[in-house]
Amino acid sequence: MKEVPLFRLLACLTPYRLINLGQVFISLGISRLSGRPVSWGFPLVLTIEPTNRCDLACPQCSTGAGLLRRPRGDLPLALYQHILQQTQRSLLYLLLYDQGEPLLHADYMEMIRLAKTAKVVVTCSSNGQLLADFNKACELASSGLDQIILSVDGLEESSYQIYRQGGRLERVVAAIANLRKAREQLRQKTPRICLQFLVMKHNEHELERVRDTARCWGADRVLIKSVQVRSPQDADWFLPLAEKYRRYTFGSGRLTVKSRKSKICDRLWTGCVVHQDGHVVGCCFDKDESALLGRLSEQSFITIWRGEALRHFRRRVAGSCKPDICNNCTHGLALYQ
Numbered sequence: 217m218k219e220v221p222l223f224r225l226l227a228c229l230t231p232y233r234l235i236n237l238g239q240v241f242i243s244l245g246i247s248r249l250s251g252r253p254v255s256w257g258f259p260l261v262l263t264i265e266p267t268n269r270c271d272l273a274c275p276q277c278s279t280g281a282g283l284l285r286r287p288r289g290d291l292p293l294a295l296y297q298h299i300l301q302q303t304q305r306s307l308l309y310l311l312l313y314d315q316g317e318p319l320l321h322a323d324y325m326e327m328i329r330l331a332k333t334a335k336v337v338v339t340c341s342s343n344g345q346l347l348a349d350f351n352k353a354c355e356l357a358s359s360g361l362d363q364i365i366l367s368v369d370g371l372e373e374s375s376y377q378i379y380r381q382g383g384r385l386e387r388v389v390a391a392i393a394n395l396r397k398a399r400e401q402l403r404q405k406t407p408r409i410c411l412q413f414l415v416m417k418h419n420e421h422e423l424e425r426v427r428d429t430a431r432c433w434g435a436d437r438v439l440i441k442s443v444q445v446r447s448p449q450d451a452d453w454f455l456p457l458a459e460k461y462r463r464y465t466f467g468s469g470r471l472t473v474k475s476r477k478s479k480i481c482d483r484l485w486t487g488c489v490v491h492q493d494g495h496v497v498g499c500c501f502d503k504d505e506s507a508l509l510g511r512l513s514e515q516s517f518i519t520i521w522r523g524e525a526l527r528h529f530r531r532r533v534a535g536s537c538k539p540d541i542c543n544n545c546t547h548g549l550a551l552y553q
């Protein structure tokens with residue numbers, strides 16, 4: 217929730233949501249003090265994956281590199297509505313993206329509109345290629361979206377295309393201009409445009425120019441983020457030389473995430489992730505559903521949220537025998553600057 221302005225979240229509070237927020241954080245506090253997970257309340261934050269298809273081939277992304285083991289597809293609008301109906305009473309913040317490019321979903325604008333009708337703050341994260349079309353940018357701005365994160369990992373076409381394979385920087389620059397123009401025409405300040413820059417070996421020399429260039433293009437904010445890699449070979453290829461921007465330490469041929477995790481992972485108290493086929497997992501690091509918590513085709517969301525699978529997963533994460541996904545987790549590490 218850190219990347220969203222606090223006033224936007226506060227504006228969505230209702231008495232029920234406020235009480236629920238209190239229940240969630242009190243149970244989290246008790247769990248931390250006692251070391252024994254107890255959870256009260258309902259999700260404050262939800263990540264929903266509209267699609268796990270993508271139009272680019274970014275080499276360190278499971279989807280882009282073709283390594284995602286789940287079937288590809290799109291979340292049916294009816295299932296999305298069903299999830300929203302079951303969660304909107306407590307929900308404050310919706311991340312309407314996970315794996316894949318969310319704007320490829322045919323009903324994406326409608327999904328945002330439905331969440332905004334339910335007074336939920338919505339963020340989209342996109343490679344921005346489709347927003348080079350002004351009509352699409354206008355449609356997105358009209359949907360009520362609060363914030364968009366656009367991935368721009370190079371300030372020149374040559375550096376950008378090393379990672380965003382299949383994409384063109386000029387299209388993202390056009391996307392920013394289109395969104396600004398649409399905002400002006402609609403006389404509104406949203407969506408706030410955040411430019412996300414993954415620092416890698418081939419683009420770290422551009423870091424000092426990022427903020428000025430982003431301002432020139434029309435972005436409202438810059439998010440500098442460290443890159444995730446899968447192997448020591450990839451680390452050698454992609455990790456920047458600047459220690460500050462390396463997510464990992466490297467020793468004895470192994471990569472170790474610099475994360476300083478609390479024993480109790482707050483993500484499992486505040487929300488969870490729904491994949492495009494209605495499968496529910498605990499967090500976005502579980503890309504291949506190694507700890508599947510339930511299927512919305514078989515159970516209601518609330519049954520899954522209150523179910524033994526999630527309780528068991530919380531205990532595993534808090535225990536000494538953590539799931540594999542936690543060993544490569546960066547939650548708790550300051551990724552954005």
Ligand code: SF4
Nearest residue numbers: 481499501542545547
């Ligand atoms: S990978 Fe583990 S520690 Fe990290 S956010 Fe997920 S559950 Fe929490």
